[in-house]
Amino acid sequence: MTLCIALIVAGGTGQRFGAERPKQYLDLAGKPILRRTVEAFLSHPRVSSVQVVIDPARRDLYDAAVAGLGLPEPVSGGATRQDSVRNGLEALAAAQGGCYAVLIHDAARPLVDADTIAAVIAALEHAPGAIAAVPLADTLKRGADGTVAGTVDRDGLWRAQTPQGFRFADILAAHRDAAGLSLTDDAAVAERAGLAVALVPAKEENFKVTTPDDLTRAARVLTASQGAPLGDVRTGTGFDVHRFTDGDFVTLCGLRVPHTQGLEGHSDADVGLHALTDAILGALAAGDIGSHFPPSDPQWRGADSAKFLRHAADLVAARGGVIAHTDITIICERPKVGPHRAAMAARVAEILGIAPDRVSVKATTTERLGFTGRGEGIAAQAAATIRLPG
Structure with missing residues (x-):
């Protein structure tokens, strides 16, 4: 299989984090979160290039975060994450006619490891889509009016992460067809198009930085690793x-x-x-x-x-x-x-x-x-x- 491109989605505002700037531009152990995420893919031998989708209003923060990395011009995001991904895919198609495969990854997951990236890419040899995911270990409860209304069977349930990898032509067509809808992630877009999506076991450390507690946890994991x-x-x-x-x-x-x-x-x-x-x-x-x-x-x-x-x-x-x-x-x-x-x-x-x-x-x-x-x-x-x- 030929090399693929990583599409990093970094257009969010990070409102749940509550910081003065979007969380992807916050410092994590001496580097912006976005830079650590980008570097994880730039350093991978199976990834040919990295394209970032951003909020153009934050261009100054983006330029400072990725200075010296030699990235292509960033793509402007849309009103939703789904819109931003589609914008990124369209930009790749226009710039170079696409690629064999694309890895779509959240900017706020800076601790993704090389083995997970490689495993998602490898899965695309046998399926049109593949996502990093972790089997659900916690017991799930369904709630109603502040009380437990039932226990949900967790057998076969997984927590989806990124990267989510796809054969480029398939996911581009799926995103075009899903324009205007509200789907939870790129795997859902692929599922709607009838594409099989493989599950690739990933690591707990590949969590998304959403709250200040997550940032503290990420620093501890990074320091230990x-x-x-x-x-x-x-x-x-x-x-x-x-x-x-x-x-x-x-x-x-x-x-x-x-x-x-x-x-x-x-x-x-x-x-x-x-x-x-x-x-x-x-x-x-x-x-x-x-x-x-x-x-x-x-x-x-x-x-x-x-x-x-x-x-x-x-x-x-x-x-x-x-x-x-x-x-x-x-x-x-x-x-x-x-x-x-x-x-x-x-x-x-x-x-x-x-x-x-x-x-x-x-x-x-x-x-x-x-x-x-x-x-x-x-x-x-x-x-x-x-x-x-x-």
Whole structure:
């Protein structure tokens, strides 16, 4: 079989991620996600070239992300992913009359490995289409009105990934015929056209970066796979205070804790998460929470402080590092933290994407001395240890 072309779909806005720029242009261990994805195909011996489909409004981000890779002029995407893929296929047909096969891949799957790419290409020798996929392992439940309405038989069910490979003429015709429809992926387009699509077992690591937690996970996988030594050990500290105000709960370490008063603050006034965010930023020498989320900015009024902590964790991941340990001490007379300590630690671990045994939450009083002793507010101090490539 002759060589094929990889078509990378990078026109999405990444709204679910919630970043200022589309996720494919975010940094992953020192490189933009899109660049890592493109390089995975450029370096493969069975791939002759790579064509990227983008949102032309983000051309500046695209040029910076792929600088020096020698890619052809990008193709402008459409209103939907399906439109973008069809635009890319039409551009390939116009530029060089097409090719034998095309691999269609999501830009936000940067951890695709060479074996998966090769396996999808090889499957096209026996079928007009082939997709990377993972057998479903979790039990599926059908829900109705917030309760379980039944269990779905998972036998024969797979989670589709990309690349999805096809013989070029077949998938181009299928996409042309499906124009204006709303289909979930390119395999669905092929299925509608009556094309057989082979399943190629892939790896869990070939996941799509959709949320900040996914980006943190991708950095950990990438660091582990490269065997990068994380010898640059750093520690940062943080401290935060909020006064009591009217209310019937306080937010501490991501949990709503019932209390006779609330805490006053521009966001949700979570002293625990604020102190820990500052500790992580301090370990990175990346300023403080106020420089990243100014209290003068109305968009952070009432904000969930988990967003601040995730941002700090994402900065660690972007540097190719990991969060080794965190320690938070809540300082107050009331409410009592002890009954909530385990749940607080679990919540912090969930936000950071680390194991619960790497999170410590403690509480103490000041023996009724000072403003916390007088019951005027709550304070928190935190320490964070991170490891960066060094």
